[in-house]
Every structure is written in C-alpha cells, then in structure tokens.
Amino acid sequence: MQKMLIEGGHVLNGQVRISGAKNSAVALLPASILANSPVTIEGLPEISDVGTLSDLLEEIGGTVNWEGQTITVNPENMVAMPLPNGKVKKLRASYYFMGAMLGKFKKAVIGLPGGCFLGPRPIDQHIKGFEALGAEVTNEQGAIYLRADELRGARIYLDVVSVGATINIMLAAVKAKGKTVIENAAKEPEIIDVATLLTNMGAKIKGVGTDVIRIEGVPELHGCRHTIIPDRIEAGTYAIAAAAQGKEVIIDNVITNHIEALLAKLREMGVRLEESDEKLLIAPQGPLKSVDIKTLVYPGFPTDLQQPFTSLLTKAGTTGVVTDTIYSARLKHIDELRRMNASIKVEGGSVIVSGPVQMNGAKVKATDLRAGAALIVAGLMANGITEITGVDHIDRGYENITDKLRSLGANIWREEMTEKEIIQFQNS
Numbered sequence: 001m002q003k004m005l006i007e008g009g010h011v012l013n014g015q016v017r018i019s020g021a022k023n024s025a026v027a028l029l030p031a032s033i034l035a036n037s038p039v040t041i042e043g044l045p046e047i048s049d050v051g052t053l054s055d056l057l058e059e060i061g062g063t064v065n066w067e068g069q070t071i072t073v074n075p076e077n078m079v080a081m082p083l084p085n086g087k088v089k090k091l092r093a094s095y096y097f098m099g100a101m102l103g104k105f106k107k108a109v110i111g112l113p114g115g116c117f118l119g120p121r122p123i124d125q126h127i128k129g130f131e132a133l134g135a136e137v138t139n140e141q142g143a144i145y146l147r148a149d150e151l152r153g154a155r156i157y158l159d160v161v162s163v164g165a166t167i168n169i170m171l172a173a174v175k176a177k178g179k180t181v182i183e184n185a186a187k188e189p190e191i192i193d194v195a196t197l198l199t200n201m202g203a204k205i206k207g208v209g210t211d212v213i214r215i216e217g218v219p220e221l222h223g224c225r226h227t228i229i230p231d232r233i234e235a236g237t238y239a240i241a242a243a244a245q246g247k248e249v250i251i252d253n254v255i256t257n258h259i260e261a262l263l264a265k266l267r268e269m270g271v272r273l274e275e276s277d278e279k280l281l282i283a284p285q286g287p288l289k290s291v292d293i294k295t296l297v298y299p300g301f302p303t304d305l306q307q308p309f310t311s312l313l314t315k316a317g318t319t320g321v322v323t324d325t326i327y328s329a330r331l332k333h334i335d336e337l338r339r340m341n342a343s344i345k346v347e348g349g350s351v352i353v354s355g356p357v358q359m360n361g362a363k364v365k366a367t368d369l370r371a372g373a374a375l376i377v378a379g380l381m382a383n384g385i386t387e388i389t390g391v392d393h394i395d396r397g398y399e400n401i402t403d404k405l406r407s408l409g410a411n412i413w414r415e416e417m418t419e420k421e422i423i424q425f426q427n428s
C-alpha cells in the first residue's frame with residue numbers, strides 16, 4: 001500500500017495532457033458486451049476502475065487485448081455468468097453490467113455496486129427502467145437478479161435526473177423490441193459518448209444530450225472502433241490546481257465547453273483564462289476572490305469538482321459557500337482540510353469557507369476519489385509536507401497524477417507504507 005507526499009509551495013507551470021474520461025470508459029467497456037463482434041476503444045485512461053472492468057469482462061468469457069491505451073474487447077464467447085461478489089463491489093460502474101447483460105442475455109446477476117461513499121446512492125431508477133422494459137428484478141442477499149423472457153420498449157420517466165440510470169436503461173433498451181423513450185434523462189457528455197459508441201455498433205438512438213432520449217430497438221449490434229472523450233473532471237481538477245498554485249498552465253486535450261460552469265467560477269474569482277482548440281490556459285493574477293458554488297446536473301457545476309474547488313476557496317477572500325445539491329453528504333474532505341488549517345464551517349446543507357488562509361502540511365486521509373483530489377490541491381498550496389493515505393481511491397480516477405503534477409513543477413511522490421502505518425490507516 002502506498003501513500004502520497006507533497007512538498008507544497010512549488011509554482012505550477014507548463015502543459016499537462018488530459019486522459020480519456022473515467023465516467024465514459026466505465027460505461028463504454030460494459031457496452032461492448034452488447035456487440036456480436038470485437039469493439040475497439042481508443043484512449044482509455046490507465047486507472048484502476050478500467051482495470052477492474054476489464055477483469056470483469058474476462059470473467060464473463062470476453063477476451064480483452066490492450067495495445068497502449070487502446071483496448072479491443074471480443075464479446076463473442078461471453079456468457080451470462082453471475083457476478084454477485086468480488087470485483088463488482090470495488091466500483092460504482094459495475095452496475096452497467098446489469099443493463100448490458102440484460103440487453104444481451106435477458107438475464108444477469110450482479111452484486112450491488114461500490115464506488116465512492118457519498119451518502120446514500122440508490123439505484124431505484126435503474127431498476128424502475130429495467131422493470132418497465134419487462135424484466136423481473138429482485139434483490140437476493142445483496143445481489144440484483146434480472147430476468148426477462150423478452151425486453152419490450154417502454155416510456156420511462158426518471159424521478160431524479162441520473163447519469164447511471166440514463167446509461168443503464170439505454171444499454172438495456174438498444175436491443176429491446178420497439179420504441180423506448182427516456183424522459184427527464186441526464187445530459188452529461190459521457191452519456192453522449194456512450195450513445196455514439198452504441199450508434200456506431202448499429203443502435204438507433206435520438207435526442208441524446210437533451211432530456212428526452214428515443215431508442216428504436218434493433219435485433220443485433222456489431223463491433224466498431226470508437227475514440228473516448230477527454231475527462232472533464234480530470235481537466236477541471238488540473239484547472240483548479242493551476243488556479244491555486246499555477247503561473248501559466250496549459251491544459252491540453254480538453255473540451256472547454258464541458259467545464260463551462262467551472263470556468264465561469266474561475267473567471268469570477270479573477271483567474272485569467274484563454275481557450276483555444278482543445279487547449280486551455282490558466283494564469284491566475286493577484287489575489288483570488290471568493291465565490292459561491294452550487295452543484296447541479298450537467299451543464300451545472302459538477303459535484304465531482306465540488307471537493308477540489310473547496311480547497312481552492314481556502315486561498316480566496318473572504319467567504320465562499322459550497323452547496324452540493326446532488327450529494328449533500330459529500331463532505332468527508334472537510335475535516336481533513338481543517339487539519340491543514342482551513343477555516344470551514346458546515347451549516348445546514350452548506351459549507352462556508354473563510355479565507356484566505358495559509359494551508360499547512362499534515363497527515364491526511366483520502367476517504368474517496370475527489371476528497372483525494374481536494375487534498376492534493378490543498379497539499380500543493382500548503383507550507384511543508386502533506387502526507388495522503390487512501391491513495392487507492394485516487395487511482396480509481398486519475399491517470400499518473402503524480403507524474404503529471406511533477407511535470408508541471410510540483411514536488412509530489414509516492415512511498416510504500418510501513419506495516420505500522422497500514423495498521424493505523426486501516427483502523428482510522
């Protein structure tokens with residue numbers, strides 16, 4: 001087990017390249033199950049969630065070949081192998097095996113997913129969608145059993161706007177008989193990316209990127225080649241780090257339109273930004289002004305950037321209020337930031353950050369993926385050394401984050417933890 005160390009105070013400068021989007025990758029891989037011939041996906045990020053899903057595809061009989069960042073999944077010998085335990089619990093996106101296996105085999109057994117603990121994360125809307133398509137869904141000892149004689153298109157209204165439910169219902173519906181309409185669908189760019197792959201596989205999907213998606217089922221889907229979109233949350237994290245501790249940082253391979261809500265807030269804080277084709281320059285100038293943020297579904301401010309943005313607010317004057325309307329309990333980073341000298345109050349559902357304060361290095365724990373990103377941003381700004389445990393969470397979603405930050409001038413590295421440190425970490 002490793003820990004991450006950061007000597008704060010070094011100025012970030014230079015260029016960093018963004019990897020393929022985690023939240024696309026984790027849906028594109030299960031989508032390959034639906035094809036009857038090999039699917040090639042280019043530009044996958046080297047993160048542990050991708051590794052885990054690739055193992056799961058092999059567990060159900062697929063063959064997976066890697067060539068650099070390009071993966072080819074051959075689904076021809078896949079079977080409806082139950083996956084009630086084990087790797088499915090390591091990540092959230094294993095729930096996409098439900099929709100994809102139901103769509104392909106009309107049956108699936110998948111354990112309830114893991115992923116970041118952000119408070120309750122029900123999957124009732126996924127199940128409502130599967131049932132509307134004609135599946136019988138039961139929860140038996142923590143695993144979801146799905147069976148259908150036949151999947152039939154249906155009109156499905158999502159009670160909450162859900163990324164996972166929108167994609168999962170698309171996966172189950174593309175081979176169903178007849179028309180499916182998903183109303184109140186989510187509009188995240190990753191949903192468009194998955195629909196693009198499915199369309200290249202022969203699916204008939206309209207309206208993706210709006211809140212009404214229409215699918216006309218087809219009997220067969222074939223293999224294809226697809227290039228993944230860049231990770232807007234990774235890009236946003238580097239943009240926040242650059243605003244916190246950068247001079248002139250260029251973010252390469254970014255679709256700036258995908259992070260417009262963040263960029264608007266950075267501009268309000270007084271950060272100079274320049275956008276060009278696939279590139280974004282971040283050049284903070286002078287003291288930062290505090291702003292308020294409220295997370296919303298896309299294209300609103302993303303919940304996945306709320307935690308790192310909270311770290312940035314510690315450097316701004318004078319008071320910023322953060323409200324997460326998607327995951328109100330996504331607050332585990334706050335105590336750790338306080339250890340580093342942040343002045344943060346939690347009142348009702350809001351986080352009130354007072355600044356500017358000088359953060360100090362401390363021993364802190366990443367309790368989830370973006371809490372880890374928040375601690376890295378704080379560590380880059382802090383006096384002295386910050387030691388972060390819980391690095392496994394960070395590795396679920398950030399490719400080579402230590403190398404990328406080092407190339408920008410940060411002094412960040414990893415060390416193996418001693419046995420005593422591992423025991424302390426496990427008991428904390």
Ligand SMILES: CC(=O)N[C@H]1[C@@H](OP(=O)(O)OP(=O)(O)OC[C@H]2O[C@@H](n3ccc(=O)[nH]c3=O)[C@H](O)[C@@H]2O)O[C@H](CO)[C@@H](O)[C@@H]1O
Nearest residue numbers: 023092093120121122123124125126160162163164165326
């Ligand atoms: C793998 C992946 O893509 N993860 C992302 C996805 O998670 P995930 O797909 O799990 O998040 P959802 O969009 O489904 O969740 C949005 C909100 O709806 C609620 N909800 C969701 C489904 C459901 O059946 N019932 C229900 O009540 C959730 O508790 C949450 O409050 O979108 C989140 C919100 O942008 C991001 O933080 C995650 O990074």
Ligand SMILES: C=C(OP(=O)(O)O)C(=O)O
Nearest residue numbers: 092093115116304369370
């Ligand atoms: C919450 C996240 O991921 P997951 O849904 O995979 O847990 C995230 O990417 O911030």
